[in-house]
Each structure stands twice: as structure tokens, then as C-alpha cells.
Amino acid sequence: MRIEKNYSLLKHNTFGIDAKCHRFVEYETVEEAQRVTEMLAADEPLLIVGEGSNLLLTGDFQGTVVHSAIKGIESALTANGDILLKAGSGETWDDVVACCVENGWQGAENLSLIPGEVGASAVQNIGAYGAEVKDLITEVEAVEIATGRISTFSRESCAYGYRDSKFKHEWKNHYLITHVTYRLRTVGAPLNVAYGNIQAELDKRGIAEPTLKQLREVIIAIRREKLPDPKVEGNAGSFFMNPVVDREVFESLQHQYPDMPHYNIDEAHEKVPAGWLIDQCGWKGRTVGRAGVHAKQALVLVNRGGATGEEIVQLCNAICQDVKSKFGILISPEVNII
Ligand SMILES: Cc1cc2nc3c(=O)[nH]c(=O)nc-3n(C[C@H](O)[C@H](O)[C@H](O)COP(=O)(O)OP(=O)(O)OC[C@H]3O[C@@H](n4cnc5c(N)ncnc54)[C@H](O)[C@@H]3O)c2cc1C
Structure with missing residues (x-):
């Protein structure tokens, strides 16, 4: 187990914010995770981090930051020919995808990079790209912080929704995840190439029937083209959630903006892409001080170099205000702001 005091979180957030925490603890095994739970006082601020790629730190964290360094990817063939792949919570997600693709195990390729x-x-x-990890997850193993007990959750009990699960709500800061098991297929079902510009990119490369490897390469190329690399320009991917609006509000806006993109949710609601709303307010590519909006995707806020978390939050607030004044719609951050 690794324990550090007054530790810089620079390597643990992709926004590249140089904030410190009072104590940093890293567990490498389930037993160490259990020992970590004994070290945490109930009233002490707690932040569990992975790579911090959905995190914005607005200052030093006056508590304990816990990180998993549990490694290992194990696979087992099931009776029906599927693969059950169990990975340590500290593994890099894209290494898991690469492992699946290399072995011809299907299901994770659209989640590349x-x-x-x-x-x-x-x-x-x-x-x-039309895939969600909930469709692969079979179970999640975790240590309960209050008791140190090992719990195993089925996919159903995690109540997965769009970028959502119980771990973000009633189970938040209640569990240290140790392992996740995914189910992959070995027998080829049709690949999912219908989403976004995957098909166009395959056509451009003259690929009619892509292999898993070719599909992964195409997705990686599209993502590299569209999104800033956090190692070059700090960011946390999509900063805002796409707002869901009442039909009445949507219809009145559609009257004013006939080109407004939208996705039906149900009879009473429509989803509007936040990136489009932000772009319409003239924010795409703009820079304010050391923070900015990515030139190719208005949903992504970037650290142009040396920005503080507060500067990013100020930019976020200015954007939200402009969207509210122009469209009457409240957009909110998807990123964890701490
Ligand atoms: C350039 C870029 C592109 C992105 N593209 C996408 C995309 O296409 N699709 C998408 O869904 N997301 C995307 N994201 C967001 C981000 O990659 C995901 O949200 C990712 O799952 C965050 O992983 P992390 O390890 O960095 O977690 P963190 O940001 O560190 O944490 C995320 C949450 O998980 C919790 N957590 C982390 N580890 C544990 C653990 N061991 N036990 C318990 N809780 C834990 C944290 O407390 C927090 O609530 C993108 C981000 C960037 C920077």
C-alpha cells in the first residue's frame, strides 16, 4: 500500500490542475483495500479517483484521496462460447479494449480510447459510438468502506442509465471497487458501424467488412481527430450534459431555430446537444485567460496552460449564462467539480 502526505494530484487529473491533497492512499490488492477502509474516519472528506479524466479540482483537497492500483486481466471461456474477462479496477480501460480486440473478443471495440x-x-x-459498457458488465466487486466487507454487485443492481449508476448516487463514497467482470463474444455478431462517421471513415479506407482491429483503428483515428489529447491540452472530455427539455419548450425553440438538432426521449421530452447550444452562442474555439473551448467540439473545455480549476469554473459559468439567456435552457456540468 502506498501512503503519501501533502501529495500533488497533477498526475491524477487530465485537466492538468496542480492541486494537492492532505493524504493520498493507493491499494494494490483486495486486502489492501480492506485495510484502507480501516484508515478512513467517517467525518473525513474522501475522494476516490481513477485517472481523474472526469474530474475538475478547484483547489487543494483537505482530506484523503484513494486510488486503486489493482492490476490484472483474467479471462475464462463460458459453456456458450462467451468470454468472461475480470479486470483489476486500476487497469487502464483502453488496455482492456486492446486485449479484447487482439484476442478477437467482441463487444468493447466501440469504446476504444x-x-x-x-x-x-x-x-x-x-x-x-452506440455502445455502453453496461451491456458488457456482468458484475462489480467492491469493498464496503463502512465495514470492510467484500460485496459483489450484479449489473442489474447497479441501476445503470446514461453515464449513470448507483455508484454516483446512493453508493457514492460507500465502496472501493476492486474488480469488474465483462462478457465478450467470441462468435462474430455484426459489428456496430452505424454510429457517427464510422461508416464514412471505413468507406474512405476502402474497408467493406472491417475486422475488430480495423474498427478499433478507425474509432481511434476519429477520436484523435475530434478530441484534444489531455497530454497535450488538459481537458475532461465532454464538460456538459446534454439537456433534456419539455416538449412545449422544445417546440417553441424549434420554431425559432429549425436547424436545431434533437433526439426524442419520450412523448413529453426532447434532448438537445449542449455542444450545439454552446456553439450557437459563439463560444467554440474561444479562450478566456488560460481556459478555453475546444475549436472542434464546443462541449469540451480545455486548459490552455496553467489554468486553475477556478478559471475553468468561471468559463463554465459564463457559457451556462449565455446559453440560458439565448435559449432559456439550463445546461449543467457532467464533470465532477471538487
Ligand atoms: C479526452 C476525453 C474523452 C472522453 N471521452 C469519453 C467518452 O467517449 N465516453 C465516456 O463515457 N466518457 C468519456 N470521457 C470521460 C472519462 O474518460 C470517463 O468518465 C472515465 O470513465 C473516467 O475514468 P477515470 O478513471 O478517469 O475516473 P475518475 O474521473 O477519476 O472518476 C470517475 C468516477 O469514478 C469513481 N471511481 C473511480 N475509481 C473508483 C474505484 N476504484 N472505486 C470506486 N469509485 C471509483 C470516482 O469517485 C468518480 O465518481 C472522456 C474524457 C476525456 C478526457
């Missing part, structure tokens, strides 16, 4: 670790994949229900 999403930053972050295995533990967070099960918290966030990561998704991209």
Missing part, C-alpha cells in the same frame, strides 16, 4: 480506468468504467457507464 476512452480515457480512464476499469473501476470508473463501472461507475460512469462509459459509452461511445
